[in-house]
Each structure stands twice: as structure tokens, then as C-alpha cells.
Amino acid sequence: MTPTSPSTGTASRPRMLRLGPVAAWPWQPRTLLVNLCVLAVLLVGLLRALLAFDDYPMGLGEVLATLVGRGEPGPEFVVFQLRLPRALTGMLVGAALGMAGAIMQGLTRNPLASPDVLGITWGAAVGAVAVIVTAGSAGGVSGLAADLGLPVGALLGGLGAAAVVFALSWRTGLASDRLLLVGVATSLVCANLVYWAMTWTDLQDAARAQTWLSGSLHAADWTRLAPTALALGLLVPAALFVARPLAALGLGEDTARGLGVRVTGARLALLGYAALLVCVATSAAGPIAFVALAAPQIALRLARRAQPPLVGSALVGAALTVVADQLAAGLFAPTQLPVGVFTAILGAPYLMYLVVRRHRQQSG
Amino acid sequence: MASVSDTTGTETPSRLYGTGLRLAYGDHVIAENLDFTVADRGVTAIIGPNGCGKSTLLRALGRLLRPAAGEVILDGAPIAARPPKEVARTVAVLPQSPQAPAGLSVGDLVARGRHPHQSWYRQWSTTDHHAVSEALELTGMQEHAERALDQLSGGQRQRAWISMALAQDTDLLLLDEPTTFLDLAHQIEVLDLVRTLNSRHGRTVVMVLHDLNLAARYAHYLVAMRDGTVVEAGAPRQVLTPELMATTFDLNAQIITDPVAGTPMVVPASTTDTEPVVTAPVG
Numbered sequence: 235m236t237p238t239s240p241s242t243g244t245a246s247r248p249r250m251l252r253l254g255p256v257a258a259w260p261w262q263p264r265t266l267l268v269n270l271c272v273l274a275v276l277l278v279g280l281l282r283a284l285l286a287f288d289d290y291p292m293g294l295g296e297v298l299a300t301l302v303g304r305g306e307p308g309p310e311f312v313v314f315q316l317r318l319p320r321a322l323t324g325m326l327v328g329a330a331l332g333m334a335g336a337i338m339q340g341l342t343r344n345p346l347a348s349p350d351v352l353g354i355t356w357g358a359a360v361g362a363v364a365v366i367v368t369a370g371s372a373g374g375v376s377g378l379a380a381d382l383g384l385p386v387g388a389l390l391g392g393l394g395a396a397a398v399v400f401a402l403s404w405r406t407g408l409a410s411d412r413l414l415l416v417g418v419a420t421s422l423v424c425a426n427l428v429y430w431a432m433t434w435t436d437l438q439d440a441a442r443a444q445t446w447l448s449g450s451l452h453a454a455d456w457t458r459l460a461p462t463a464l465a466l467g468l469l470v471p472a473a474l475f476v477a478r479p480l481a482a483l484g485l486g487e488d489t490a491r492g493l494g495v496r497v498t499g500a501r502l503a504l505l506g507y508a509a510l511l512v513c514v515a516t517s518a519a520g521p522i523a524f525v526a527l528a529a530p531q532i533a534l535r536l537a538r539r540a541q542p543p544l545v546g547s548a549l550v551g552a553a554l555t556v557v558a559d560q561l562a563a564g565l566f567a568p569t570q571l572p573v574g575v576f577t578a579i580l581g582a583p584y585l586m587y588l589v590v591r592r593h594r595q596q597s598g
Numbered sequence: 599m600a601s602v603s604d605t606t607g608t609e610t611p612s613r614l615y616g617t618g619l620r621l622a623y624g625d626h627v628i629a630e631n632l633d634f635t636v637a638d639r640g641v642t643a644i645i646g647p648n649g650c651g652k653s654t655l656l657r658a659l660g661r662l663l664r665p666a667a668g669e670v671i672l673d674g675a676p677i678a679a680r681p682p683k684e685v686a687r688t689v690a691v692l693p694q695s696p697q698a699p700a701g702l703s704v705g706d707l708v709a710r711g712r713h714p715h716q717s718w719y720r721q722w723s724t725t726d727h728h729a730v731s732e733a734l735e736l737t738g739m740q741e742h743a744e745r746a747l748d749q750l751s752g753g754q755r756q757r758a759w760i761s762m763a764l765a766q767d768t769d770l771l772l773l774d775e776p777t778t779f780l781d782l783a784h785q786i787e788v789l790d791l792v793r794t795l796n797s798r799h800g801r802t803v804v805m806v807l808h809d810l811n812l813a814a815r816y817a818h819y820l821v822a823m824r825d826g827t828v829v830e831a832g833a834p835r836q837v838l839t840p841e842l843m844a845t846t847f848d849l850n851a852q853i854i855t856d857p858v859a860g861t862p863m864v865v866p867a868s869t870t871d872t873e874p875v876v877t878a879p880v881g
Contacts, residue, residue: 259721259722260709260721260722343699475718475719476718478716478718478721479713481710481713482710482713484698484699484702484710485696485697485698485699485707485710486693486696486697488657488662488691488693488696489692489693489696489697491661491662491682492660492661492662492686492690492691492692492693492763493686493710493711493713493714493766494681494682494683494684494685494686494687494713494714495682495713496682538701539701540698540699540700540701540702540703540706541699541702
């Protein structure tokens with residue numbers, strides 16, 4: 235890293251990344267370098283997740299042997315059925331959240347924007363908890379209701395909340411301040427709906443709902459990972475195409491329109507797309523706070539960009555979630571903290587810091 | 599009416615004009631039945647007192663504001679019906695005091711001007727690279743390409759934004775008060791640039807200007823507006839008269855000849871509803 239004087243701005247004119255004869259993307263050396271570093275952290279995090287989690291420590295050789303299919307049945311079960319799906323789910327969910335946060339913050343030009351603030355996370359919670367309390371029996375949610383009903387409920391709830399927030403903030407266009415205010419209000423309403431549903435149902439369902447609400451990767455397995463991986467495998471790369479107007483929109487509504495962007499349409503499409511990412515992620519693991527809020531800001535500072543970079547934010551989000559999951563599991567052992575609770579504890583002071591800083595900037 | 603005489607005396611339709619424009623923000627009507635024609639290959643300055651609708655007119659011409667009635671025609675077709683990106687390849691518009699994210703570099707800003715030339719699968723090309731370099735060179739901002747926008751002087755920042763509009767590579771350039779908040783030296787710097795863009799690169803420029811004397815010096819055509827209507831349009835010497843100053847700007851003024859440029863120059867005496875307070879010094 236080279237020391238920078240305060241007058242140095244963001245990386246300048248990009249270089250070109252070609253894919254085939256016509257497709258090309260701009261890229262910058264520093265961004266690429268930072269992305270590779272974050273990727274390395276992510277890979278180390280993934281490997282460590284396979285080595286030693288909770289109560290079954292394994293050596294590197296043992297894990298590698300298992301990975302190439304030459305392990306003992308015991309370690310094989312631990313690696314393939316417990317640790318690998320958990321680590322991969324964390325990675326995918328984190329990437330989706332990081333990318334969604336980058337889009338939301340770039341679009342609203344506000345570092346406070348995140349799915350938690352915009353009401354989408356709590357909307358998903360309403361959907362999921364509704365499934366838990368209505369479909370649950372004394373034995374809890376199981377079978378089809380758990381595998382299909384819960385994610386679908388979360389998906390519909392989150393998208394529904396997003397639609398409500400967009401519709402209520404709509405005047406002649408989508409203004410970002412109104413979007414945030416309506417989002418906060420919608421979050422509160424949804425949170426209260428969730429708690430109302432939990433008091434209304436029996437104790438066991440309420441406990442299950444609470445577990446889901448804390449956002450955990452503990453229950454990750456292949457049946458849940460597969461649809462998530464499929465959905466995010468399509469959605470995340472699509473961002474490279476979908477997010478094109480973000481740079482122009484970052485210069486404000488008038489300038490963007492002057493550059494030929496259909497401002498309203500582009501904003502709606504981008505917010506809808508980000509909401510979809512968040513819903514898929516949340517339906518897989520429950521609400522994991524902080525990642526969508528912090529990953530874009532970390533990526534922005536690492537790559538020294540003026541707007542959150544999408545790929546960088548996804549990578550930071552993935553690394554953050556994988557590492558946080560291990561910390562949450564390990565710090566208070568033998569008690570395993572759900573990763574969502576851990577990230578929420580980290581996120582609260584960070585959010586306060588952002589609010590205070592923004593307030594100072596505006597009044598100063 | 600939507601035409602200008604070219605040098606041979608034949609009438610050719612202007613590339614950009616508006617007819618019967620009704621411009622409004624919600625219920626607040628700024629202009630009614632307004633006609634305006636941009637002189638091709640010229641520099642036009644729109645002048646007028648605050649709130650006369652000059653910025654609003656520019657916004658309508660640049661497709662930032664959709665007229666409540668009437669049409670803006672670009673190259674023979676209504677601007678509202680054409681694909682936005684296609685319009686943005688012909689007309690660049692620089693809004694008044696535009697905003698950039700904190701820390702954005704000049705190079706990054708100018709690169710964003712290439713948006714209308716890109717597509718979802720081709721987001722950067724060698725043409726883009728050359729256009730950006732050329733735009734930076736034209737404005738003399740090449741050496742500042744790596745610097746952050748918020749670290750520049752007002753004049754440099756304005757030149758950076760103009761570079762972004764230039765990178766758009768359009769024949770027409772609409773500038774909304776490009777000299778606001780600049781000290782006089784930087785105003786001259788920006789307006790010299792505008793004039794160069796017109797004379798050497800054949801770009802048609804329309805700008806909203808506050809300073810009448812600079813407008814008269816740098817524009818080929820002046821358009822004076824008041825209360826949403828065009829009061830007078832033509833060459834600076836035709837437009838800037840004591841009568842116009844009284845009726846449009848509520849100012850008793852003398853018009854003298856600018857000793858440097860030979861263009862008309864306004865010397866205000868008093869507002870129309872008061873007597874002159876300042877008198878010539880004795881001796």
C-alpha cells in the first residue's frame with residue numbers, strides 16, 4: 235500500500251476487462267488487488283471452518299484427505315454434512331447481503347441504507363414467523379413446512395415489505411430520505427407483528443421463531459443450501475449487468491437523467507433486485523444483521539472508491555459472515571452464539587457511529 | 599419559427615427547439631406557451647432576473663424536466679419519445695451545482711460521462727478511454743485526473759464537470775449557470791473554454807448566465823426572459839438596450855462599449871423605482 239496525500243482521489247480511469255469479442259468491463263488494479271486479498275481471507279476462513287469448529291477438532295491433513303474422498307466415515311460426516319454446508323451457506327448469504335447493501339447504499343447515496351433499515355429483513359421475518367406459528371405442531375415445524383414453507387414465507391414477506399416501502403415512498407419518484415424513513419417505520423411495524431405472533435402462539439413455536447429470528451447457520455444442510463446456491467448463483471453474477479446505472483445515479487438525479495438513465499425505472503429495478511438478494515439470503519439463514527450495512531463501507535475504504543464496489547462488497551460480506559460465524563461459535567464456547575446475534579452486537583455501535591458522523595457532517 | 603437563417607440565407611430547421619412549452623413544477627407554472635430555438639453552432643446565453651424561468655427552460659431542453667404541454671424537438675423528433683440514451687449522445691446537460699460522492703476522482707467522474715455510449719455487456723471500451731482523455735485534455739484537467747473532486751478549486755471543479763459533459767461527446771452542450779460561485783478569474787477561465795469548444799470544435803452551446811456583461815462578451819446570441827416569456831432575442835447589441843434593462847431587469851442603465859471586447863456593457867444607474875444614489879465623483 236502506498237501512503238496517500240489527502241488530495242488523492244479515487245482510482246482514476248479504468249482498464250478494460252474483455253470477455254469475448256464484444257463484452258467488456260472496466261476494472262482498476264487496486265480494486266483487483268484488494269478483491270484478491272479479501273478472497274484469500276475468505277478461503278482461509280472457509281478452511282478454518284472445516285478444520286475446527288465446536289467439539290470435533292480435525293487436522294489439516296485429515297480435512298484435505300476427506301475433501302478428496304479418502305477420509306474416515308466419521309470425519310467425512312462431520313466435514314460434508316455439518317461443516318461444509320454451514321461454511322458455504324455463510325459464504326453465499328454474506329456475499330448476497332454485501333452486494334445488496336452496496337446497491338442500496340450506492341442508490342440512496344447514504345451509508346445508513348441497508349435491508350435492516352429499509353424494512354426488508356423484518357418483512358422476511360414476518361413471513362417466516364407466520365409459517366412457524368401456523369404450520370407448527372407440538373413437534374415444531376418439520377418436513378415440507380420447514381424445507382419449503384419457511385424459505386418461501388421469508389421470501390414473500392421480504393418482497394412484500396419491499397413493495398410496501400417502495401409504494402409508500404413513491405411520489406413523483408423515489409427520494410432516498412423518504413425511502414429510509416418509510417423503511418424504518420415499516421421495520422417497526424413488522425417487528426411488532428412478529429412479536430405479536432409470538433405471544434399469540436404456544437411456547438414451543440415461539441422458541442422456534444426466536445431461534446430463526448436470531449439468524450443462525452447452525453441448521454445449514456445440503457437440502458437448504460441447494461436452492462439458495464442456485465438462486466444466488468444466478469443473482470450475484472447478474473449484478474454485473476443490472477448495476478450498470480449505479481455510477482451515473484451516484485451523481486444525482488439530474489446528472490443521471492442527462493446521461494440518459496431512466497432514473498425511476500433504474501431505481502426501482504435496482505432496489506427490487508437488492509431486495510430479492512436479501513430475501514434469498516434471509517430465507518436461508520434468518521436475519522443476519524450488520525453484514526449488509528458494514529461490508530460495502532469496508533470494501534469502499536479498502537478499494538478507495540467513492541461508491542461501494544459490488545464485487546468487493548460481496549467478497550467482504552462473505553468473509554465477514556464466515557469469520558463471524560466461527561467467532562460466534564468459538565468465543566463463548568461451549569455456548570454457541572447464533573451468528574446473527576453476534577453480528578447484531580457488532581453492528582449496533584457501528585450504526586450509532588454512522589449516525590453521529592453523518593449528523594456532524596450535516597451540521598458542520 | 600423553429601429555424602435560423604444560415605449564411606446562405608436559406609432557412610434550415612434548428613436541431614433543438616421547443617414549441618408551445620408549458621413548464622411547471624407540480625401546480626406551480628413557470629412558463630406558458632413558450633417557444634425557443636437554439637441557434638445551431640452558436641453560443642447562446644439565456645439571461646433574465648431571478649425566477650424568470652431560464653433554468654427551467656434549459657432543464658426542459660435537456661430533458662431533465664418534462665413539459666406539461668408542448669414539445670421539445672431534437673433533430674426533427676420529439677425528445678420525450680426518443681430513447682434517453684440516444685438523446686444523451688446528442689445533447690449533454692450540466693445541471694446547476696451538481697453533486698458527486700465524496701472522494702470521487704476527476705478521472706472517475708469524467709469516465710461516467712461515457713454512460714450513454716455503453717451497454718449492459720460493454721461497459722468500457724478503447725473509444726471510451728480516448729474520449730475521456732480527450733475531454734480531460736480539452737479542459738486542461740489531464741494533470742488533475744487522479745485528484746479528488748472535493749480537493750479542487752471552484753474553477754477546476756467546474757472544468758472537471760464540463761469534462762464529464764464533453765466525454766459524452768455530443769454536438770450540443772447545455773450549461774446551467776456554469777460560473778456560479780466562481781471568482782471573476784475562474785469565470786473568465788470557464789467562459790473562454792466554452793468559446794473554444796464552440797469555435798474550434800463546432801459545439802453548439804446554450805448556457806444560463808447571471809452576469810450580463812460576460813454574457814454579452816461570450817455569447818453570439820442573447821435571449822432575455824422575464825416571467826416565463828422570451829422578451830427579446832438576438833445579437834447582444836440588439837438585445838442589451840436601456841429599454842430592455844428597464845422593462846426586463848427593472849434597472850435604469852447605460853449601455854456602453856466594452857473597451858476590451860467591443861461588446862455592449864451594462865452600467866447600472868439605479869433601479870427603475872428609485873432615483874440614482876451614486877453620482878459621478880467631482881473632478
